[in-house]
Amino acid sequence: MNFQTSAGTAPDEGRRLRREAVVIRFAGDSGDGIQAAGSQFGIEAALAGNDLSTYPDYPSEIRAPAGTTYGVSSFQIQIASQEIHTPGDKLDCLVAFNPAALKVHLGDLKPGGVLIVDAGAFKAAGLKKAGYEHDPLSEDHADELADYRLLNVDISTLTRETVSAIPDIDVSSKKDALKARNMWVLGLVLWLYGREKGATLEWINKKFGTKPIVRAVNSAAIEAGYAFGATALLPSGLEPVTIEPAKAAPGLYRTATGAETTAYGLAAGALKQGLLPVYCSYPITPATTMLHTLARLGEEAGIRTFQAEDEIAAICAAIGASYAGGLGMTGTSGPGMALKSEGFGLAVAAELPLVIVNVQRGGPSTGLPTKVEQSDLLQAVAGRHGDAPMPVIAMRSPSEGFDIAVEAARIAVKYMTPVIVLSDGYIANAAEPWKIPSLTDLPDRRLQRGDAHGIQPFARDPDTLARPWIVPGMAGGVHRLGGLERQDGSGEVSYDAKNHERMTELRMRKIDGIAEDIPLQEVELGAETGDIAVLGWGSTYGAITDAVEKLVAEGLSVSHIHLRYIHPFPRNLPELLKGFKKVIVPELNTGQLTMLLRAKTLLPVEAVTKVAGRPFQIGEVETAIRAALSEMSS
Amino acid sequence: MTAEVALKPKDYASAQDVRWCPGCGNYSVIKAVQKTLAEAGCNPENTVFVSGIGCSSRFPYYMETYGFHTIHGRAAAVATGVKISKPELDVWVVSGDGDSLAIGGNHLLHLLRRNVDVTYLLLNNEIYGLTKGQASPTSRRGTLSPTSPHGTLDQPVNPIEFAIGAHGRFIARCVDALQNLLSETFARAHAFHGTSFVEILQNCLVFNDGVFSDQEDKKKIDDTLLWLHHGEPMLYGADKSKGILFNPKTYALEPVTIGLDGVTLDDIVVHDETSHGLAMMLSALEAPLPVGVIYAAPEATFIGRQPIPQGTMAKSAARLAGAMHAGNTWRVE
Ligand SMILES: Cc1ncc(C[n+]2csc(CCOP(=O)(O)OP(=O)(O)O)c2C)c(N)n1
Ligand code: SF4
Numbered sequence: 001m002n003f004q005t006s007a008g009t010a011p012d013e014g015r016r017l018r019r020e021a022v023v024i025r026f027a028g029d030s031g032d033g034i035q036a037a038g039s040q041f042g043i044e045a046a047l048a049g050n051d052l053s054t055y056p057d058y059p060s061e062i063r064a065p066a067g068t069t070y071g072v073s074s075f076q077i078q079i080a081s082q083e084i085h086t087p088g089d090k091l092d093c094l095v096a097f098n099p100a101a102l103k104v105h106l107g108d109l110k111p112g113g114v115l116i117v118d119a120g121a122f123k124a125a126g127l128k129k130a131g132y133e134h135d136p137l138s139e140d141h142a143d144e145l146a147d148y149r150l151l152n153v154d155i156s157t158l159t160r161e162t163v164s165a166i167p168d169i170d171v172s173s174k175k176d177a178l179k180a181r182n183m184w185v186l187g188l189v190l191w192l193y194g195r196e197k198g199a200t201l202e203w204i205n206k207k208f209g210t211k212p213i214v215r216a217v218n219s220a221a222i223e224a225g226y227a228f229g230a231t232a233l234l235p236s237g238l239e240p241v242t243i244e245p246a247k248a249a250p251g252l253y254r255t256a257t258g259a260e261t262t263a264y265g266l267a268a269g270a271l272k273q274g275l276l277p278v279y280c281s282y283p284i285t286p287a288t289t290m291l292h293t294l295a296r297l298g299e300e301a302g303i304r305t306f307q308a309e310d311e312i313a314a315i316c317a318a319i320g321a322s323y324a325g326g327l328g329m330t331g332t333s334g335p336g337m338a339l340k341s342e343g344f345g346l347a348v349a350a351e352l353p354l355v356i357v358n359v360q361r362g363g364p365s366t367g368l369p370t371k372v373e374q375s376d377l378l379q380a381v382a383g384r385h386g387d388a389p390m391p392v393i394a395m396r397s398p399s400e401g402f403d404i405a406v407e408a409a410r411i412a413v414k415y416m417t418p419v420i421v422l423s424d425g426y427i428a429n430a431a432e433p434w435k436i437p438s439l440t441d442l443p444d445r446r447l448q449r450g451d452a453h454g455i456q457p458f459a460r461d462p463d464t465l466a467r468p469w470i471v472p473g474m475a476g477g478v479h480r481l482g483g484l485e486r487q488d489g490s491g492e493v494s495y496d497a498k499n500h501e502r503m504t505e506l507r508m509r510k511i512d513g514i515a516e517d518i519p520l521q522e523v524e525l526g527a528e529t530g531d532i533a534v535l536g537w538g539s540t541y542g543a544i545t546d547a548v549e550k551l552v553a554e555g556l557s558v559s560h561i562h563l564r565y566i567h568p569f570p571r572n573l574p575e576l577l578k579g580f581k582k583v584i585v586p587e588l589n590t591g592q593l594t595m596l597l598r599a600k601t602l603l604p605v606e607a608v609t610k611v612a613g614r615p616f617q618i619g620e621v622e623t624a625i626r627a628a629l630s631e632m633s634s
Numbered sequence: 635m636t637a638e639v640a641l642k643p644k645d646y647a648s649a650q651d652v653r654w655c656p657g658c659g660n661y662s663v664i665k666a667v668q669k670t671l672a673e674a675g676c677n678p679e680n681t682v683f684v685s686g687i688g689c690s691s692r693f694p695y696y697m698e699t700y701g702f703h704t705i706h707g708r709a710a711a712v713a714t715g716v717k718i719s720k721p722e723l724d725v726w727v728v729s730g731d732g733d734s735l736a737i738g739g740n741h742l743l744h745l746l747r748r749n750v751d752v753t754y755l756l757l758n759n760e761i762y763g764l765t766k767g768q769a770s771p772t773s774r775r776g777t778l779s780p781t782s783p784h785g786t787l788d789q790p791v792n793p794i795e796f797a798i799g800a801h802g803r804f805i806a807r808c809v810d811a812l813q814n815l816l817s818e819t820f821a822r823a824h825a826f827h828g829t830s831f832v833e834i835l836q837n838c839l840v841f842n843d844g845v846f847s848d849q850e851d852k853k854k855i856d857d858t859l860l861w862l863h864h865g866e867p868m869l870y871g872a873d874k875s876k877g878i879l880f881n882p883k884t885y886a887l888e889p890v891t892i893g894l895d896g897v898t899l900d901d902i903v904v905h906d907e908t909s910h911g912l913a914m915m916l917s918a919l920e921a922p923l924p925v926g927v928i929y930a931a932p933e934a935t936f937i938g939r940q941p942i943p944q945g946t947m948a949k950s951a952a953r954l955a956g957a958m959h960a961g962n963t964w965r966v967e
Binding site: 043046047049199248249250251252253254255264267268271272274276278280296297301302303304306308309310312313314316317318319320321322323324325326328342343345346350436437438439440471472473474475476477478479480481482483484492493 | 648650678679680681682684694695697698699700701702703704705708711712713714715716717718719720722723740741743744947949950951953954955957958959961962963964965966967
């Protein structure tokens with residue numbers, strides 16, 4: 001297909017088609033800069049006032065062999081003029097940087113969707129690597145892509161030409177020109193969807209501040225892609241689109257990933273209690289970003305981070321930090337949780353506050369390191385030796401990471417207990433608009449710490465059953481603490497049978513009592529009673545919300561309930577669930593919450609499971625609900 | 635950080651009945667530690683003993699200071715966290731050979747290389763005491779135990795070599811039976827900034843009695859031990875007639891008798907505790923066995939001894955808020 005350059009400029013905004021939402025996916029090699037292009041698109045959309053939700057998906061190899069289907073990295077984003085909760089099911093637009101990307105992702109493109117391909121990358125070798133027997137772009141096979149609105153441009157050549165035109169460009173930078181393909185494409189897509197490019201140009205300036213040539217190359221590429229959209233005669237049917245700003249609560253916003261919001265929340269949760277945040281961790285995907293974020297904040301922000309030698313050392317150092325009066329915190333993923341579990345037992349026995357974030361990924365073992373799953377729920381609730389109850393709470397979206405982390409820190413200190421926060425690979429990596437919380441508005445829970453004279457280190461608060469937090473350095477508080485069972489009250493080591501029973505019960509009652517200190521479970525959407533309750537937890541929130549919204553609009557008796565508190569459950573949960581004829585539980589595992597609910601409520605709740613390393617699509621949840629409804633009426 | 639009223643060694647002993655076997659080497663170690671704390675005028679409220687699991691790791695219960703008896707092998711990691719959280723605390727770690735070098739070897743390695751400011755006592759009885767006598771990583775080849783009925787085959791770890799290899803900055807060795815040696819060495823270790831690592835040969839009279847009889851027997855030690863002092867020639871023997879020579883052919887230290895084969899006092903190596911190379915050679919010497927401070931070369935510690943400055947907390951929230959607002963933001967009215 002040939003493009004002529006039109007004399008005119010961009011169609012004026014008024015003539016652009018208005019869409020409520022579009023779903024775009026960029027896909028290419030892991031070295032193609034897919035994630036950067038996608039994230040920048042998100043920022044521009046956010047600045048234009050759209051709601052958005054992203055889904056970065058990448059292989060666990062850093063630079064998987066180029067051109068292979070298993071090496072494809074992708075970034076999906078939905079932008080909308082109304083509130084949205086997921087990155088979307090089917091694609092309105094797919095950008096394929098090479099044949100492998102086309103092969104892997106074409107199936108997700110809606111019929112009639114926009115397909116942008118880099119014709120320059122469709123050469124014999126690449127086609128072969130991707131497993132194509134012929135070139136799907138060739139005229140002979142036009143029928144294969146006939147369902148889509150194809151924009152077949154030799155982006156490689158155009159980028160190269162753009163770069164060559166830069167004055168003073170050296171030979172090696174010319175060779176590297178292809179690295180700027182992502183910016184060229186980003187420019188085009190920004191233009192197609194009526195978004196600005198200013199923030200990205202600023203970002204390029206900052207990022208390559210010390211490399212003027214690289215800066216010039218990237219800026220020129222994005223400008224060229226943008227201008228291409230504005231000046232080329234696009235194939236018919238490929239109209240530029242615009243998406244109006246979405247309504248949002250007043251406030252100051254930015255885009256943030258779940259990893260970032262959680263990291264900030266951990267720091268804030270400690271600081272608001274007057275405690276030194278001490279984050280001890282060992283790198284593991286997808287939890288590492290939290291360590292990066294906090295390390296960057298670092299000492300300047302009064303935060304201590306510690307890259308330990310392994311997860312065992314990380315949890316133990318966090319325990320040591322809390323023992324000495326800071327707030328010990330750690331973040332990890334499945335394999336790391338397994339290593340930490342002996343440490344959890346010590347924190348439970350010693351009754352020390354701790355916050356542990358598990359960014360779940362596909363298991364067992366190394367499993368699917370970069371893919372999402374919710375399969376560590378039972379481990380979080382029960383995966384320890386001995387009767388070692390620990391509170392477990394879960395975030396449902398990237399923007400909720402902050403509040404959940406602050407809440408975990410509150411519970412940990414008030415009840416002198418380690419608390420597990422469940423996140424997952426999807427939440428940690430995905431970005432969405434985040435209303436930046438004001439730290440001054442957060443309740444100030446500063447602990448008063450004087451000396452310990454007259455305070456018994458092993459006495460219990462009659463309300464919370466927590467023991468006082470007496471730390472080294474406090475006058476009059478000298479005592480010994482450890483993992484051996486101790487006598488209730490005195491704290492002396494004790495192997496007495498009756499005492500052990502009493503201590504086991506006390507530890508359990510303390511955690512169960514937290515149910516009195518958390519909000520009652522509410523129904524998110526739909527009526528308080530009815531035919532079906534869709535009960536979810538964690539990152540399935542978006543897909544369930546959108547599916548239930550649709551069915552409620554159809555007048556069906558469906559409600560959405562979403563848990564934040566998994567252990568203990570909100571105290572009204574059993575009653576609430578009894579108000580529905582059927583409860584279904586979509587989760588990204590083989591039915592772990594379902595098992596827990598059945599055990600704790602004796603209700604016949606039913607699991608809807610998925611373990612594909614990807615989040616639920618809205619359509620999948622919708623189908624499951626419809627199936628459950630029709631079962632009921634049959 | 636000193637105590638307001640001068641405390642005596644017994645003031646550092648807790649009210650708990652000590653439950654080590656009568657005659658266990660741990661008794662003399664705890665006695666020397668209490669003496670060290672008293673002499674240094676330590677405030678029990680700022681002193682923390684962290685331990686792992688094992689007979690030796692019960693140590694904190696018997697001290698009238700803050701104490702944390704943690705989990706097997708992890709005392710070094712817990713102590714690191716304590717120091718990160720509150721650098722001004724005076725932290726001691728007490729651990730056994732299994733605790734330190736089997737399950738906890740990784741953490742000890744990193745504690746040493748990070749030079750975390752703690753005093754580390756490794757009570758080496760070359761056996762697992764608490765679990766009833768299995769071979770440990772320091773057990774000599776051929777040790778008979780319930781898990782090695784035909785004798786162990788593995789090469790034992792030399793804790794001093796291990797500590798030097800891990801770039802420990804203060805490395806010393808003691809013997810449980812020698813109070814003078816213990817208190818002199820502990821005083822130095824305690825005063826050192828950084829990880830001060832002290833191996834203590836400790837007799838377990840129940841499961842490994844007598845493995846150190848040559849080093850503990852007062853009648854033998856003149857000839858079996860080489861008590862090192864910085865700047866002094868390495869002499870030993872009742873009349874100091876024996877000494878240590880550097881053999882350039884074998885790159886090793888070897889025992890010699892002064893006056894024999896033309897050896898004079900000038901040939902005897904003078905101890906330089908700041909020499910890494912000498913420390914490596916000393917770690918390989920078995921007879922006589924070097925005791926006292928083998929190596930002491932201060933270097934920047936992992937986290938200084940300074941408390942976190944006042945007012946940091948107040949500034950922190952502002953800085954955190956700054957980070958939360960970084961990048962592109964937009965306001966919805
Ligand atoms: C995770 C774990 N594994 C095993 C044990 C059992 N255990 C307790 S102490 C010990 C060995 C102690 O030997 P050592 O460290 O030499 O100390 P000693 O008792 O000789 O002082 C073992 C294996 C445990 N408590 N925890
Ligand atoms: S078993 Fe050995 S190490 Fe343990 S207390 Fe008895 S003598 Fe000491």
